[in-house]
Amino acid sequence: MDRMNTHGGRRRLACLPLAALPFSALLFATPPCGAAAxxxxxxxxxxxxxxxxxxxxxxxxxxxxxxxxxxxxxxxxxxxxxxxxxxxxxxxxxxxxxxxxxxxxxxxxxxxxxxxxxxxxxxxxxxxxxxxxxxxxxxxxxxxxxxxxxxxxxxxxxxxxxxxxxxxxxxxxxxxxxxxxxxxxxxxxxxxxxxxxxxxxxxxxxxxxxxxxxxxxxxxxxxxxxxxxxxxxxxxxxxxxxxxxxxxxxxxxxxxxxxxxxxxxxxxxxxxxxxxxxxxxxxxxxxxxxxxxxxxxxxxxxxxxxxxxxxxxxxxxxxxxxxxxxxxxxxxxxxxxxxxxxxxxxxxxxxxxxxxxxxxxPLPGDYDGDGQVTTSDYDRWVEQFGTTGPEADGNGNGLVDAADFTVWRDHYTPASQAIAVPEPSGAQVLLIALATGAFCGWQHWLVSGRRR
Structure with a gap:
C-alpha cells in the first residue's frame, strides 16, 4: 500500500508519548492491503x-x-x-x-x-x-x-x-x-x-x-x-x-x-x-x-x-x-x-x-501467517521485539523494532475482527514507549540532518 501523502511527502510518524494514550488510540482505521497473488x-x-x-x-x-x-x-x-x-x-x-x-x-x-x-x-x-x-x-x-x-x-x-x-x-x-x-x-x-x-x-x-x-x-x-x-x-x-x-x-x-x-x-x-x-x-x-x-x-x-x-x-x-x-x-x-x-x-x-x-x-502485519491481521500478530511482535524475528520483521530490515509495530498497526482492521483491541501490560507499554522514542529520535535526527 502506498504510504505517500497528498503533498508528495512520506507520512511522518507522530512522536507522541504512547504510555499516555489508550492503546486503541494507536490504531488507524486504515483498510487492509489486498495481498497480491x-x-x-x-x-x-x-x-x-x-x-x-x-x-x-x-x-x-x-x-x-x-x-x-x-x-x-x-x-x-x-x-x-x-x-x-x-x-x-x-x-x-x-x-x-x-x-x-x-x-x-x-x-x-x-x-x-x-x-x-x-x-x-x-x-x-x-x-x-x-x-x-x-x-x-x-x-x-x-x-x-x-x-x-x-x-x-x-x-x-x-x-x-x-x-x-x-x-x-x-x-x-x-x-x-x-x-x-x-x-x-x-x-x-x-x-x-x-x-x-x-x-x-x-x-x-x-x-x-x-x-x-x-x-x-x-x-x-x-x-x-x-x-x-x-x-x-x-x-x-x-x-x-x-x-x-x-x-x-x-x-x-x-x-x-x-x-x-x-x-x-x-x-x-x-x-x-x-x-x-x-x-x-x-x-x-x-x-x-x-x-x-x-x-x-x-x-x-x-x-x-x-x-x-x-x-x-x-x-x-x-x-x-x-x-x-x-x-x-x-x-x-x-x-x-x-x-x-x-x-x-x-x-x-x-x-x-x-x-x-x-x-x-504475505499480508503486511500478519506475523502469525493465518491470513489476517489480528491481536495475535501484535502478541507475536511483542514476543519477538528486539530480535531478528523473522516472523514479526514487518519491514524486512532484519530487526523486530517499533517500525514493525507500525506495519501491524497500519494493517490491523478492528472493524473486520470480532475481537477486542489489546490493552498492553505496564511492561509492554514501557517497551513500546522506549522503542518508539528511540525510533522517533532516529527519525528526527535523520530528517533534521537532511534539512541542514
Whole structure:
C-alpha cells in the first residue's frame, strides 16, 4: 500500500508519548492491503502416487501392493424383520460402517510450493474424478445401480424414509491418527507418515493402551484405524450412519449424524448434461467431484494439505454389497484404480486430481501467517521485539523494532475482527514507549540532518 501523502511527502510518524494514550488510540482505521497473488499454478495428476483400497479383511490389499479396483459399500448386520429395512452395523475402530472405501493422494510439492502459511494458498479450482469399472453391476440379471446426486440423511438411511433413488458417492478428506501425522511419498519408510501400501489396521503394540500382556503378539486386539474419512466440519465420518467409534470425538464415540462431505460425485453425459436421479449407471461412467471452495472447512482442509505438500481424498458410499442378501447379487459401485502398473488395469482410467492455485504475497502485519491481521500478530511482535524475528520483521530490515509495530498497526482492521483491541501490560507499554522514542529520535535526527 502506498504510504505517500497528498503533498508528495512520506507520512511522518507522530512522536507522541504512547504510555499516555489508550492503546486503541494507536490504531488507524486504515483498510487492509489486498495481498497480491502469483500467477496461477497448475497441478494435475493422472497417476496419483497413493491409491489404496481399504476393507477390514484385506486392509490395503497387503503391504506394498494396491489392487487395480476399489468397490465402495457400507456394513450391514442384516434386515429388520418388522420393517424389512437393512440395518447398518454400528461401527468400531476396527470395522467401520463405511467398510469398503479407497483413498487417493497426490504429491503437489513439485507444482505448488509447500511449507507456506495455509492462508497464502488461493485455491481457484479443484476437480477430482473417479471412473466406474462396473463389473459388479449385475445388469444381465436385472439388477441395476441408480444414480443419486444428493446426500442421504442418516435418519432416512436407517429408517427407510424418503424416496431417494439410490446412494451417492461421497468424497471426504483424509484424517490421520495413531501412527500417522502426515502423508509422504518418499521411498524410505517413515512410521509417522502414511505411505503407499500402509495397512489401515494393525494390532496393539506392547506399552499401548489396549495391549493385553496375556496374549501373544499375533492375537492382540486390533487398534483403531490410523486414517479415516474426515468431513468438512472436521468430524470422523466413518461411523456417522449408525454411530460407534470416532477418531475425532474426545469421548472416542459418536452418535448418528449426517456428515458434510467435501463433495458428492456427479455424472454427466457426452453433451455435458448431468444424469437424472435414478438413471442407470454403466461401466466407464466418470464421477466428477468439485468441492465447494467457499466452504471454510473445505478450504481449510485443502490449504492445510497443500502446506504439507500433498492433496488427498477418501471415497465411500453406503451401498449394500453382494453377499448381504440371499442371492448375493446386489449391485454396488466398483471403481478403477491404477498404481504400480499391476493388475488388469495398467495405466487405465485411474482417479485424477486437477488443481489450480495461486500464492498470495504475505499480508503486511500478519506475523502469525493465518491470513489476517489480528491481536495475535501484535502478541507475536511483542514476543519477538528486539530480535531478528523473522516472523514479526514487518519491514524486512532484519530487526523486530517499533517500525514493525507500525506495519501491524497500519494493517490491523478492528472493524473486520470480532475481537477486542489489546490493552498492553505496564511492561509492554514501557517497551513500546522506549522503542518508539528511540525510533522517533532516529527519525528526527535523520530528517533534521537532511534539512541542514
Amino acid at each position: 502469483s500467477e496461477s499454478l497448475l497441478h494435475t495428476n493422472e497417476h496419483a502416487e497413493i491409491q489404496m483400497y481399504s476393507y477390514p479383511a484385506g486392509s490395503s490389499n497387503g503391504a506394498g501392493s494396491v489392487r487395480d479396483r476399489a468397490p465402495t459399500f457400507g456394513a450391514f448386520s442384516g434386515v429388520d424383520s418388522e420393517t424389512g429395512q437393512s440395518v447398518f452395523f454400528p461401527g468400531s475402530g476396527a470395522d467401520p460402517s463405511r467398510r469398503g472405501s479407497f483413498i487417493v493422494a497426490s504429491d503437489t510439492s513439485a507444482d505448488v510450493p509447500a511449507g507456506l502459511a495455509p492462508a497464502r494458498y488461493q485455491v481457484e479450482s479443484l476437480r477430482v474424478t473417479a471412473t466406474l469399472l462396473g463389473n459388479l453391476i449385475y445388469e444381465p440379471l436385472g439388477y441395476v445401480l441408480p444414480y443419486d446426486n444428493t446426500l442421504d440423511d442418516h435418519l432416512a438411511l436407517t429408517t427407510g424414509g424418503g424416496d431417494d433413488p439410490g446412494r451417492p458417492i461421497e468424497m471426504y478428506g483424509i484424517g490421520l491418527q495413531g501412527d500417522f501425522e502426515t502423508i509422504s511419498f518418499a521411498a524410505a519408510a517413515d512410521e509417522a507418515a502414511l505411505q503407499l501400501g500402509d495397512a489401515r489396521w494393525r494390532q496393539y503394540r506392547e506399552g499401548e493402551a489396549g495391549y493385553d500382556p496375556e496374549l501373544p503378539a499375533g492375537e492382540q486386539a486390533i487398534a483403531p484405524y490410523p486414517y479415516f474419512a474426515v468431513d468438512a466440519l472436521g468430524r470422523d465420518a466413518e461411523n456417522s450412519v449408525a454411530g460407534g467409534y470416532s477418531a475425532t470425538e474426545p469421548s472416542g464415540e459418536t452418535e448418528q449424524f449426517t456428515p458434510a462431505p467435501m463433495a458428492i460425485g456427479k455424472l454427466y453425459d457426452d453433451e455435458g448434461a448431468e444424469f437424472e436421479p435414478g438413471d442407470y449407471m454403466r461401466s466407464g461412467d466418470v464421477f466428477v467431484f468439485e468441492p465447494n471452495l467457499s466452504d471454510p472447512g473445505v478450504l481449510d482442509y485443502v490449504r492445510g494439505a497443500l502446506s504439507e505438500g500433498w492433496l488427498g481424498f477418501s471415497f465411500s458410499s453406503l451401498h449394500e454389497a453382494a453377499g448381504h442378501d440371499n442371492e448375493g447379487a446386489v449391485p454396488y459401485p466398483d471403481f478403477y484404480l491404477d498404481d504400480l502398473d499391476v493388475g488388469d488395469n495398467p495405466d487405465g482410467a485411474a482417479p485424477t486430481i486437477e488443481l489450480v492455485v495461486s500464492i498470495l504475497d
